Amino acid sequence: MRVSAFPGLAGMLLSVSLAAAPIDDLHSAVAERIESQREELVELRRDLHRHPEVSGEEERTARVVAERLETLGLTVTTGIGGHGVLAIVEGALDGPTVAYRADMDAVPSSAPDPVEFRSVNEGVRHICGHDLHTTIAVALGDAFASIRDQLPGRVVLVFQPAEERATGAKAMLADGVLEKAQPDAIYAVHTAPLEVGQLATRSGVMMPQRDSIRVNVRGSTEAEVKAAASAVRRAVTSAGTLRPEQARAPQTGAFSVVQLGGPSPEPGGVWTVAGMATASGPTSSAELRQRVEKAIAELDSDGVDLELVYEPAAIAGVRNDEELTSGAMASAGRIVGTENVVGLTTLVPAFSEDFGSFQQQVPGVMFFLGVSNSEKGIVGMPHSPGYVADEEAIFVGAKAMAAVVLDRLRAE
Numbered sequence: 001m002r003v004s005a006f007p008g009l010a011g012m013l014l015s016v017s018l019a020a021a022p023i024d025d026l027h028s029a030v031a032e033r034i035e036s037q038r039e040e041l042v043e044l045r046r047d048l049h050r051h052p053e054v055s056g057e058e059e060r061t062a063r064v065v066a067e068r069l070e071t072l073g074l075t076v077t078t079g080i081g082g083h084g085v086l087a088i089v090e091g092a093l094d095g096p097t098v099a100y101r102a103d104m105d106a107v108p109s110s111a112p113d114p115v116e117f118r119s120v121n122e123g124v125r126h127i128c129g130h131d132l133h134t135t136i137a138v139a140l141g142d143a144f145a146s147i148r149d150q151l152p153g154r155v156v157l158v159f160q161p162a163e164e165r166a167t168g169a170k171a172m173l174a175d176g177v178l179e180k181a182q183p184d185a186i187y188a189v190h191t192a193p194l195e196v197g198q199l200a201t202r203s204g205v206m207m208p209q210r211d212s213i214r215v216n217v218r219g220s221t222e223a224e225v226k227a228a229a230s231a232v233r234r235a236v237t238s239a240g241t242l243r244p245e246q247a248r249a250p251q252t253g254a255f256s257v258v259q260l261g262g263p264s265p266e267p268g269g270v271w272t273v274a275g276m277a278t279a280s281g282p283t284s285s286a287e288l289r290q291r292v293e294k295a296i297a298e299l300d301s302d303g304v305d306l307e308l309v310y311e312p313a314a315i316a317g318v319r320n321d322e323e324l325t326s327g328a329m330a331s332a333g334r335i336v337g338t339e340n341v342v343g344l345t346t347l348v349p350a351f352s353e354d355f356g357s358f359q360q361q362v363p364g365v366m367f368f369l370g371v372s373n374s375e376k377g378i379v380g381m382p383h384s385p386g387y388v389a390d391e392e393a394i395f396v397g398a399k400a401m402a403a404v405v406l407d408r409l410r411a412e
Contacts, residue, residue: 023410026147030402031335033143034395041139041398042391044068046117048131052106052124055165058083061104061134065159068138072145074157077180081171085159086180089144091409095153098408099183100401101358102137103130103163111385127387129191129371129380132394134159136189139398140405153409156181158358166210166315169357178361185324185408186364188355189397193381194370196390199332199400200342201367203325205281205317207353211288212314213260214274215296216307222269228304229263229271235299236260239291240277242349247278250346255280256288257349276314278349285312316356321363324408328365331407332400344368351382365404369397 034041044064053061062083069087070076077086083104109125112118119125137157144155158177162168194200215232219225237244242257260275277292279285289310296308333341355366371380371389380389 023406026150026406027403029147030143030406031399033146034139034398034402037139037142038395041135041394044138045131045135045391045394048134049115049126050117050120052119052121052126052131053104054108054124055105055162055168056082058104058161062159062161065104065134065138069141069157072142074141074145080177080180081161081168081173081175083161084168084172084175084177086177087141087157087159088181089141089148089151089155089157091151091153091155092149093152095151095409096184096411097154097156097182098405099156099158099181099186099358099362099364100137100140100405101158101160101186101188101355102133103160103168104134105130105162105164105168107164107383109385114386114388127384128164128382129387129389130163132191132369132371132389132397133189135394136397136401139394140402143398143402144405151409155405155409156183158186163354166354169316169354173357173361178358183362185321186358186362187328187401187404188364188366189369189401190353190366191371191380191382191389191393192368193372193379194342194368196370196373196393197336197396198340198342198370199336199367199396200344200370201320201325201329201365202344203320203322205319205347206344206366207318207351207356208278208280208347208349209282209285209313209317209356210315210352211277211279211285212309212311213258213277213292214272214309216266216309217263217271217273217304218269218307219304224304225269225271226263228299228306229273231299232296232306233260233263233273235295236273236292239288239295241284247349250348251280252346253280254284255347255349256284258288258292278352280347282312313356315352315354316360318353318356318366319359320365321359324363324365327407327411328367328404331404332367335400335403336396367400369393
């Protein structure tokens with residue numbers, strides 16, 4: 001209930017009391033609430049880990065999340081862009097709207113699950129940390145609901161499906177998730193092989209975009225078409241500034257790398273070469289496209305028709321707002337220590353994200369969240385067969401992101 005709903009002197013006194021709540025008191029209240037829910041949050045994470053669902057099939061995960069948030073009295077909307085969930089914590093005071101996004105889907109994996117609470121869904125595992133991401137967002141919903149009478153503005157929690165397929169963010173946006181929420185800023189975390197207790201980020205490009213490339217090859221004979229398609233694959237792959245085998249090494253400068261499949265026969269005598277190009281930023285993407293177009297033009301010859309379909313930023317990557325990044329790093333540093341908030345200087349071509357689809361419409365920041373623990377032999381490298389995350393990262397991430405969100409709410 002908003003303060004304005006209280007008439008007379010009592011309402012005026014309550015308004016003054018709430019508006020005067022020190023920011024340090026709110027930070028402490030939120031952190032204490034998160035800590036008090038330790039057992040429940042660990043069990044939630046383990047329940048999600050036991051029941052992973054791949055992109056587009058997050059029905060149970062979405063139901064568990066929605067039911068949990070509804071018990072907190074939040075406004076919850078389901079079925080956004082597939083199995084997406086939107087939950088809103090309405091603060092009693094006037095203020096901005098700040099969003100927090102968590103992805104929910106798991107990935108196919110037949111490797112043995114090394115934890116006791118292993119997946120019961122054969123061939124599917126949470127080896128990218130989305131079970132932690134989701135749990136952290138639920139923790140934020142619970143924590144902010146506990147101080148809603150002193151909360152300025154509102155907190156919007158976006159639970160996204162199909163991140164691994166890179167379709168979930170666009171689907172939620174197409175379904176009007178931002179129109180429903182209208183946030184002024186948006187934040188997120190992604191697990192990383194940093195030590196637990198550490199976070200990392202950078203302003204500008206933090207995870208590179210991926211462009212979609214498709215070349216349709218047509219000709220008079222199958223032999224000509226197949227030969228031309230093979231030549232296209234070699235030429236387009238060579239247009240990148242990095243070889244595909246270099247794509248896992250951190251890069252400090254501008255780069256582009258092309259990874260294509262095929263050639264593959266299609267109906268009607270067409271052969272297709274298709275795949276993705278990873279680019280360190282819009283400039284690298286534009287330069288790569290020019291080189292690809294030039295390579296295709298040089299291969300074009302009588303008897304063979306080459307059709308290039310190039311979609312820049314088919315996967316948006318992550319591009320952090322400079323001003324918000326500076327403030328968010330300072331907020332997180334007050335929780336984990338400034339020495340544990342790492343300023344990134346490199347990009348890894350192998351990793352990308354569709355969180356940038358939200359950032360194209362709302363300024364935002366993503367952090368890498370450390371989940372490794374060298375003393376325990378835990379290495380949280382996303383998508384590795386032996387991926388394990390130290391569960392203490394749930395509380396590091398939730399407290400740090402609560403501070404980031406709360407500071408942003410109080411900034412205005």
